[in-house]
Amino acid sequence: MNKLLAGVLPQEGGLEASVSGKYTAAIGLCGLLTLVGVAAGIHSLYAGHEHTFGVSREVPWGVLIAAYVFFVVTSTGLCIVSSIGHVFGFKNFNPIAKRAVFMSIATIVAGFLVIAFEIENSWRMPVGNVIGANATSNIWWMGTLYGAYLFFMLIEFVMLQKNDHKTATAFGLAGLLTGVAAHSNLGAVFGLLNAREFWHGPYMPIYFITSAAMSGCVAIIFFTYIAYRANNWKMSSEMEKAMEGVAKVGALMMAVIIFFTCWKMISGISGHPPGKYEAIMTLLSGKYALNFWGGEVMLGMVIPFVIILAVRGKSMPMLFAASLAGMIGIYFMRYDLVIVGQLVPHYHGMGLVDYPELLSYTPSLHENLVVVGGVAFCVMLFLMGEKLFRGHVAEDH
Amino acid sequence: MRINDLEKLENEGLERLTSLERRRFLQLGLAVTGVYLGGTILSLTPVAEVQAAELVPEVGQYPYSPHYAMVIREKFCIDCERCMEACVKTNDVPVYGFRTTILERRRTVAGGAHETIFMPVLCNQCNRPPCVRVCPTTATWKDKKTGIVVMKPSRCIGCKTCMTACPYNARYFKEENRAVDKCDFCWESRLSKGEKTTACAEACPADVRVFGDLADTKSRVFELLHTPETIIWVLRPEVGALPNVYYVNV
Numbered sequence: 001m002n003k004l005l006a007g008v009l010p011q012e013g014g015l016e017a018s019v020s021g022k023y024t025a026a027i028g029l030c031g032l033l034t035l036v037g038v039a040a041g042i043h044s045l046y047a048g049h050e051h052t053f054g055v056s057r058e059v060p061w062g063v064l065i066a067a068y069v070f071f072v073v074t075s076t077g078l079c080i081v082s083s084i085g086h087v088f089g090f091k092n093f094n095p096i097a098k099r100a101v102f103m104s105i106a107t108i109v110a111g112f113l114v115i116a117f118e119i120e121n122s123w124r125m126p127v128g129n130v131i132g133a134n135a136t137s138n139i140w141w142m143g144t145l146y147g148a149y150l151f152f153m154l155i156e157f158v159m160l161q162k163n164d165h166k167t168a169t170a171f172g173l174a175g176l177l178t179g180v181a182a183h184s185n186l187g188a189v190f191g192l193l194n195a196r197e198f199w200h201g202p203y204m205p206i207y208f209i210t211s212a213a214m215s216g217c218v219a220i221i222f223f224t225y226i227a228y229r230a231n232n233w234k235m236s237s238e239m240e241k242a243m244e245g246v247a248k249v250g251a252l253m254m255a256v257i258i259f260f261t262c263w264k265m266i267s268g269i270s271g272h273p274p275g276k277y278e279a280i281m282t283l284l285s286g287k288y289a290l291n292f293w294g295g296e297v298m299l300g301m302v303i304p305f306v307i308i309l310a311v312r313g314k315s316m317p318m319l320f321a322a323s324l325a326g327m328i329g330i331y332f333m334r335y336d337l338v339i340v341g342q343l344v345p346h347y348h349g350m351g352l353v354d355y356p357e358l359l360s361y362t363p364s365l366h367e368n369l370v371v372v373g374g375v376a377f378c379v380m381l382f383l384m385g386e387k388l389f390r391g392h393v394a395e396d397h
Numbered sequence: 398m399r400i401n402d403l404e405k406l407e408n409e410g411l412e413r414l415t416s417l418e419r420r421r422f423l424q425l426g427l428a429v430t431g432v433y434l435g436g437t438i439l440s441l442t443p444v445a446e447v448q449a450a451e452l453v454p455e456v457g458q459y460p461y462s463p464h465y466a467m468v469i470r471e472k473f474c475i476d477c478e479r480c481m482e483a484c485v486k487t488n489d490v491p492v493y494g495f496r497t498t499i500l501e502r503r504r505t506v507a508g509g510a511h512e513t514i515f516m517p518v519l520c521n522q523c524n525r526p527p528c529v530r531v532c533p534t535t536a537t538w539k540d541k542k543t544g545i546v547v548m549k550p551s552r553c554i555g556c557k558t559c560m561t562a563c564p565y566n567a568r569y570f571k572e573e574n575r576a577v578d579k580c581d582f583c584w585e586s587r588l589s590k591g592e593k594t595t596a597c598a599e600a601c602p603a604d605v606r607v608f609g610d611l612a613d614t615k616s617r618v619f620e621l622l623h624t625p626e627t628i629i630w631v632l633r634p635e636v637g638a639l640p641n642v643y644y645v646n647v
Binding site: 049058061124181194195352355 | 551
């Protein structure tokens with residue numbers, strides 16, 4: 001085991017993480033929050049979601065699904081961003097690749113942690129998934145492919161550490177392909193539901209992949225900047241160039257997402273399509289208008305896009321500001337997508353008495369704690385990764 | 398590399414590509430396409446081989462035998478809720494859930510009065526059930542013989558995708574079973590034990606719920622659905638689930 005680890009963990013070179021009380025405190029805090037989240041999750045399994053979660057018969061998917069989507073979108077995005085450099089050979093992007101691969105693993109593991117507590121009987125999954133495999137189920141494909149994806153990404157990361165770039169590239173490509181297939185299936189989990197007009201259609205898988213690429217760019221800027229800033233490392237000019245490149249790709253993706261969102265909204269209003277119109281209006285002028293305009297549009301699209309363009313991707317603190325706004329905005333995007341899609345009641349438009357025009361959902365304390373636990377776990381893995389892998393510095397090759 | 402630098406490079410030309418390299422590239426492309434195509438085709442595979450695409454299948458084209466169906470004579474419902482009580486008792490339904498319920502519609506009629514219409518709803522035992530398609534572990538499926546959408550609680554992982562997919566709000570999570578629960582036309586509690594009808598149909602004092610085998614041309618459900626000039630409708634036909642619960646006003 002030690003010998004195996006020695007081959008993977010860099011013993012010298014790279015960047016030395018500053019050992020300080022702050023670092024230990026941060027790890028401790030993240031560990032504690034993770035434990036609180038896990039405890040809340042276990043208590044919910046024991047007491048029953050009926051009593052601890054805000055989800056209902058009509059709105060069965062809550063904030064945990066949104067958080068899971070957030071994590072896996074980010075993971076797929078980081079995988080896409082990492083592959084630009086060392087799968088497709090755009091050398092400019094190489095400096096960010098190792099951290100991107102590591103964080104794609106950290107985010108998907110955090111996503112699995114959250115989903116494990118969202119699913120009421122997750123322990124039945126490993127066996128059920130095999131003996132009950134359902135090839136028509138997008139959720140089956142998504143789960144199975146993400147399992148394979150995690151495996152490929154882990155091997156890729158180990159091979160990168162061992163400087164076996166040929167194998168790493170092969171596994172990187174395998175990871176990318178399974179990641180994209182898994183992620184578009186996650187989009188199809190929503191998009192193939194005829195009964196939910198807000199989701200139904202080809203838009204979801206397409207939107208998911210594009211927003212993954214955008215999230216990946218935002219996330220790698222976010223984590224790279226924090227790592228360098230917290231440890232007082234100096235960015236090499238190659239790294240600054242890579243950050244600039246990533247920021248520009250991110251801005252391009254944001255432009256695409258802005259375009260997509262505009263037409264999604266317009267097509268949902270024009271002709272008042274039943275079921276879809278009510279959901280769209282909830283976002284535009286209803287209960288979720290602040291989430292949409294403030295969270296999704298301003299924080300998730302406009303602010304980061306304008307910042308990146310204004311500084312032309314060159315000022316690192318400004319890029320960090322853009323990525324911070326982006327990360328928060330993207331979280332709102334996932335939350336709105338999952339929740340608003342379920343708010344229009346099943347028998348809408350039939351003139352029913354004592355029947356809500358729009359359903360409601362509020363996350364419970366337990367649900368929020370599990371989400372916080374997932375985020376804390378992801379941050380803890382990030383902090384540990386920076387120290388163990390010495391700033392994920394790419395060797396020349 | 399910047400675009401300006403790229404322009405300065407000499408064009409390598411395609412003629413220098415070895416045929417081995419071309420073949421490798423082609424192979425990779427075909428492999429990727431194959432994987433996606435395979436997945437796509439699989440996810441389009443219908444749940445049952447035989448499927449009637451019409452609202453009421455043509456005589457002799459019923460996918461199941463017995464093909465269980467329910468006809469709801471809507472205008473006769475008085476909202477006494479005895480069907481709901483019978484269901485709860487027969488199928489051990491907890492207080493927080495329901496397998497069947499009654500919705501209420503109201504509209505103004507000529508003369509300024511109001512008309513109230515009661516609409517019983519339950520699982521539609523669809524011929525193209527969205528809940529069955531989405532289940533990752535086949536914990537729910539359409540029974541090959543009767544066409545009833547059944548559940549195996551011990552297989553249910555509780556991902557609730559079936560609840561999200563159901564257009565009729567017919568499913569709920571039953572904590573006691575740690576699984577999703579739904580109407581099975583009383584298969585478990587009655588039909589499999591030799592009874593001929595569901596608890597709700599038996600309890601109805603107004604003869605609203607008529608249960609039977611649609612494939613049997615002598616059955617009452619068949620008669621109701623094949624009476625001349627009868628208007629028959631199903632709920633949310635636009636989702637394409639092909640329900641086996643029909644509504645009439647005769």
